[in-house]
Amino acid sequence: MENKKVIRIxxxxxELNISLDRAVDYLKDKxxxxxxxxxxxxxxxxYNILCGQFAGDRGKKEASKEVGEEKRKEKxxxxxxxEKEIENIQFxxxxxxxxxxxIVDNTNANFYLLDSNSDNKNKSSKPFNEGFSEVIFSNKEYLAITNKISIGxxxxxxxxxxxxxxxxxxxxEIGIVTESLNRRNKFDVAWIIKNQNIDIKISEISNFRSIIVEPSKSVLKKIFAKVESKxxxxxxxxxxxxxxxxxxNQLKPNITTIPGLLCDSEIGEDHLDIKKDVEAFARVIGAKSFTPPLAIALLGK
Known part of the structure; x- marks a missing residue:
């Protein structure tokens, strides 16, 4: 008796990518x-009968498998x-x-935020080009900060x-002081980083409306985070x-301090206690009963 090969369905x-019910129904029809x-x-x-009928399904399965493999490779x-992009971004x-x-953590430099331009009379006006305004010298807090600024x-x-x-x-702009405050009340600054357009919400970093501000390291890092690496x-x-x-010693720091006194300003402390005398002279000079010319002499003992 001839032994015929058998195979589990x-x-x-x-192999043919078909269901059991489909195979059973087809064979029943045969x-x-x-x-x-x-x-x-x-x-x-x-087996050969099923292969003859459903060979196309097997081809579809193989084609589907190839497509699936291509998609897997693409993924x-x-x-x-x-992952490479993320690695590059992280780097x-x-x-x-x-x-x-x-710059922020590993240098001895001090950092200062200064108003560069303002239309408000209570603010400094272009201190780098035209010198600091009288507001700086009549405010002890501003004056103390200004006197600390030095080369580097x-x-x-x-x-x-x-x-x-x-x-x-x-x-x-961001620059380095190359000469301390001079007689013209100006700093010489080498502006290294120019034409910046960095905006930071004030609410995020406290209040920075003052003319001169000594920012914290966290604030500086927020600013420099928006500056290009180069x-x-x-x-x-x-x-x-x-x-x-x-x-x-090729450069010697020129440290200049500014006295907190303005001869033409009524703001500040009266260290000489001459306010009453000044007011008396002012009344005499401004009196309408006097007819010019008027001469005033200051005579010492």
Missing amino acids: NKVLR GINIESNPNTKISDDV VALRLER KDKKHHQLVSN DILISKSILTNNNEAYLKVK DVKKLGDALSVLNSELQS
């Missing part, structure tokens, strides 16, 4: 009755590309963070803008060169 179903059981065994003849490629952020830290310190030119009822600190590096390099020159 569940294996055939997987006059072949088999048990609707995945473990049912069929002969080679029955893997996209994932690897995204860039880490590099930028290190550049900022080198970093000045940040700022202004305050309002947009949609929200106040913003706007940073324009500009931060340029500032760090310039600061290193200046510090090297100072250490080699």
Whole structure:
């Protein structure tokens, strides 16, 4: 008796990508009755009949498998590309963070925010080009800060803008002091970072409407976080060169302090206790009963 090869139908179903019910129904139409059981065994003849009918389904399965494999490869490629992008961003952020830290955390420079321009008479007006206004000298707090600024310190030119009822600190330029305050009440500043358009909400970093502000390190990092890495590096390099020159005595700090006294201002303390005398002279000079010319002499003992 000839031995015919038999095969479990569940294996055939997987190969041809068809269901058990579909195979059973088709064979029944052909006059072949088999048990609707995945473990049912069929002969080679029955297998060939099923292959002849459902070979197309097997091709579709293989094609679908190929498409699925292509999609899987695409997903893997996209994932690897995204991971590389994230790695590059993290590397860039880490590099930028290190550049900022080198300036903010690892230098001896002091940082100051100064109003660069203001139409308000109670503010300074272009202190870098025209000198500081009298408001600086009549305010003890401003005066104390100004007297501390020296060569190698970093000045940040700022202004305050309002947009949609929200106040913003706007940073324009960042530079290094190359000469301390001189007789013209001006600093010489090498502006390393220019033409910036950095806006930070005032609510995020407290109140910075004052003319002169000594910002905290956290505030400085928020500002420098919005400056391009190449500009931060340029500032760090310039600061290193200046510090090297100072250490080699090629530059000598010119420390100048400003007395808190203005001869033409009524603001401030009367250290000489002459207010009554001044008022008396003012009344005499302003009296309408006098007919010019009027001469006033100050005679000492």
